[in-house]
Amino acid sequence: HHSPEQKERAVVHPTQEKPFFVATGILNTDRNHLVPKSFWGENLQMNGLWNKLQQCADNHFNGILYPKKAKDVSKREIFDDNLLEQTFTHIISREKRNNSEKLPDEMQDFINNMLKRDYPILIQPNGMCGAQAKREIAPPLILLAIKTTELNFKNRQAIRRTWGRAGWPAGGYVRRVFLLGRESSAEMGIDLSEVLRRENKLYGDILQWDFSDTFFNLTLKDVLFWSWFSQHCGQAVFVLKGDDDVLVNTPKLITYLHQQLNKSQNNNLEEFMVGDVIEAGHPNRELTSKYFIPESFYKGLYPTYAGGGGVVYSGLLARRLHNVSKAVHLFPIDDVYVGMCMRRLNIHPLHHSAFLTLSFLEEEEQCAYHSILLVHKRSPKQLVKLWADMKKTQKQCEDVPLRAAEKEEE
Structure with a gap:
């Protein structure tokens, strides 16, 4: 059911009852009671570095310790920008004294920069809110926010x-809008900033920040995007956040989102997120995996999160994620971090099996791609070919239903 990549990211044990992050005080759906005593269950001895840091931050919202503060926080979901700094230095210095284990360089770099989020914008779209904003006649139904890197021009063109x-x-x-950090020009022997500025002049869809575009920094793209979105683009009804190697069935997605809007009278859009949902994932402990997370850094299971190449959430939720992320320490794996922020808000993403990772059995059938909303990984060449095929078969396949959303009613 899950792709090798998902399994690599988090070992999945679907039979388990969700044992992760069950925090007393947050299972009540009344928003005024949303202040967890702790981010995770007290039954586990959590002594990974991230767990300790987060637990300290959580103590600030403990209704028993700080009744006034807690009450405010739960109503507003707005957090102090320097909240996470307050406990960080103390814990880090204590850990350095007590922990002789040598962490991989990438992890060490991540920890050293874990508090930094104020990276300046180098390039942003000329329209207020991504490509096409100048000729806008209504707020967008959906903003496509695509994670890419400086060198992946072919991927951007194909999209x-x-x-x-x-x-x-x-x-x-x-x-x-495309979301980018910076490549090291020393390593590449070439500075692409001028080329990118020209690309932005042409297409008006580049949003680049001044941080190093590494795997562990992908989380920064979410956090900085939420901030930019809240300032410039808050009217967009939905956001699709995806990688630059996904294929999205945009017409079907638009139809699906219109259906969600029609349902939303009784279905709260403030909590809307849909994708390929992974539950009770175990952190990857394989030293050679790019998803490797040592136990000294994080203990316990992951929260429920939407993995794979892309996820769709409401603009209202994006603004809530922006606020709550100020109270959640950065985590090196982006999808998991979004899951942590969702857990913080006590929201469960919806699973839909039309969000696919890698291949699917019926792929060769003529109308296969008309039954999906998103599929991950496709090369620029494949994207162009698949899209042309989809256009050709659009008429004869227009009544093909989406793959069944088998877990959605849980």
């Missing part, structure tokens, strides 16, 4: 020519 077209495809106003 612009196919599923990522801005404007009015299929009856919904779509905008697009």
